[in-house]
Amino acid sequence: MNSTNAANAAAMTPTPRRGVGRKNMLERVVAVATLVLVVVFSFSIDGFATLGNLRVILSNSASLAILSCGMAVVIISRGLDLSLIAQMVAGATIFGILISSGVTAPAALLVAIVAMVVFGFLNAWLIAYVEIPAMLATLASSMFLVGLLRFAILRGEFLLLLPKSNPTVAFLAGDIVPGISMPVLLMVATLAATWFLLNRASVGRVVYAMGDNFQAARLAGLPVRTSTIVVYVFSAVTALIAGLIMAAASGAVDFRTVTNGTLLFDVILVVVLGGIPLRGGRGGVRNIVVGVALIAIMRNGMTLMDFTTQTQDMLKGLVLLTAIVTDNYLNPRDAETDTVGDL
């Protein structure tokens, strides 16, 4: 049975089914903008177009890409996970505390994963069973989680230092084989897992159906509750991976990444710029890659040019606005293509 299924699936490659109506215009606009930026930076900045800088870009954008995978899957299912960064910090804190107190790395990792799964499950339970809107449920759970950790573990501090000399930390930040670092490997693995979840797994079909028309999915009898659990647990696990990478690279878990909110908005920015509409139902791994590429290259180029963070924020805001205005201009909406709840 399974083998015939597999054979059938192979014979009939799933056809592209997204990007109808309002095409994937934004994705293309952003891809072109990214290419233009690469060309401009290559000529205007010394040392931009080098192999070394490419590695830096890849390593630095790994955690952003991983977080975006989690967020994208949630958004495609017409959800929103505002607790993503809080979960990231929480996962890193749990792992960091455990290895600092001498627990072995695999055991610490296992505990952290279990904690994240439980937390993602709680989010999903609030959303799917208690039926609280995703935005409110995850906003509340984010506050609760950060408050709890700072109170119970950090005793009011906002920084947890990790021993950089610890072999696990060094392993997470270092190279596996020369040229390929652990963060990059994890990024590729997460992108692959996201692709599998969305394009090959049964849950993926339900995720797109939920994003397209949640009421119809529910009435048709699709397992919307189970799928919601899978989606939020997946995003919690991506948050943990991103947290580990970030903590290992900087040697600290900084709770200010939650409170200042920039990272969360960067993640949403990546998803939207990549061409995944906030109402869900469309988009895939390619959109995430495109979105991350633009933000990563901008960040890298602007840092090499010594722009201040404030200038960088300003420019990022401008880029988002320009991309959306261009998209609207190239692909105007009308009554025929508009769907209910489009943002």
Place this chain on the structure above:
Amino acid sequence: MTAKAVRPVVSLENATKTYGGIAALAEANFELYPGEIHALVGENGAGKSTLCKLIAGVIAPSDGLLRVDGETVTFLAPKDASARGISMVYQETSLVPQLTVAQNIVLGRERAFNSVRKVRNAARQVLQRLNFKVDPSQLAGSLSAAKRQMVEIARSVLNEARVIILDEPTAALTPEETDHLFDLMKSLQRSGVAMIFISHALEEALSHADRISVLRNGRMMVTGPATDFDRSSLIRHMIGEDLNERGPAPAAAGAARSVVPVLRVENIRMGSIVNNMSFSIFPGEVTGIAGLIGSGRSEVAKVIMGHTKRNFGGGRIWLDGREVRYAIPAEAVADGIAYVSEDRKLDGFFDTLSVTENVGLGWLAKFGRRTLLAPFGRMHQVAREWEQRLSIRGIAANQPVLHLSGGNQQKVVIAKSLVQQPRLVIFDEPTRGVDVGAIAEIRQIIRSIAESGAGVILISSYLPEILDLSDRILVAKSGTIAAEFSRAEATAEKILHAAVH
């Protein structure tokens, strides 16, 4: 009644409107004379709405001229059209639900400082003049579909409209409300207002319009006095061929009725809409539920499905003699119940996904829950099989369902439920917004499901449909079942009487 010497109040000359290379309306000529009621008929996608939107200034023609009182005009927005006395009553009503009826009536014409009392009095005057029983201080969102439509017409009258366009005004109305609407249109006609109405019920066009225009594939096929047409000639113009409308006659009624009901519902209560509703559904027969909109028919169906929750202690449901209580529809689907929604765009299909995906997802919902890998092969195969069985016609294989005609969309929704091989199918207004050709096919599908041994509930506001298809007819009235008729004893008069009194 209109002399040809009279100048048309609105006319279109060779009007064309294209969307992305496809002509929704091609070189249409259309004339509307003062004081006439003009019916537009045609299948879904024939260009009726496009023609109306052109006149109402919602869209601009790609080519051709629009004249008002003989003078060429270009409308940039609907408000330009309403300045010339043209107003449109939309199918999805355009009232602001959070405002009161009075505020909605003056919407867009308020002064900077409004007096609530004056606005309400003006509204009350208009409503009384038109003989509408609507309280001007009520919120528009709390009105029934019929009353919302009345308020929109009142708004047009207050705006001193000379041309009123009604897009499927009777789709959501009960027979009595429909009669009231046409009386009103007649009285507006006497004061010189010209009206265009779109309708899928050909009888309405034939009996209430002065002239009828038929559109097919964006082209104006024929225009003429209503008396020149009959039902079959209209259909011939609409689809270009004759049509055998009668479905197969229902099986000899009650010949072998099973004693065990597939579904038994007792004293269901939900909010203030469903009050102690009780009935039984038997396998192998179609049970029609007639009644006015708001009589709790769809609501009880959604309670059975587990889509909405009944009141605390609000009744019991048995499926095949086993008491059930579903928390979500997935459990009902697993037990073999399927619900075909009355509003397919709202909760019927996945509009950006293809036909195959839609039907495949229906299959996945029941049979693919335990598989980790998406069974693409099976989904495609099952979907293709049902596309053929229900002859769903799309233009391209991967076309989103959104771009199909209403009839094909409805067939997709039905196929999505039937792939689940249900033992009980609930059809809620299965032919609403469906073109004539597809209606006959959908009725045949419904009959064949019952003949295959499944229980079928048919909820419909269109009495001929209920009478044609049902083996047994229940009449719902304010949340209870008020009457039950066998097929032999049911007549339209009896059903209407039970539904209203």
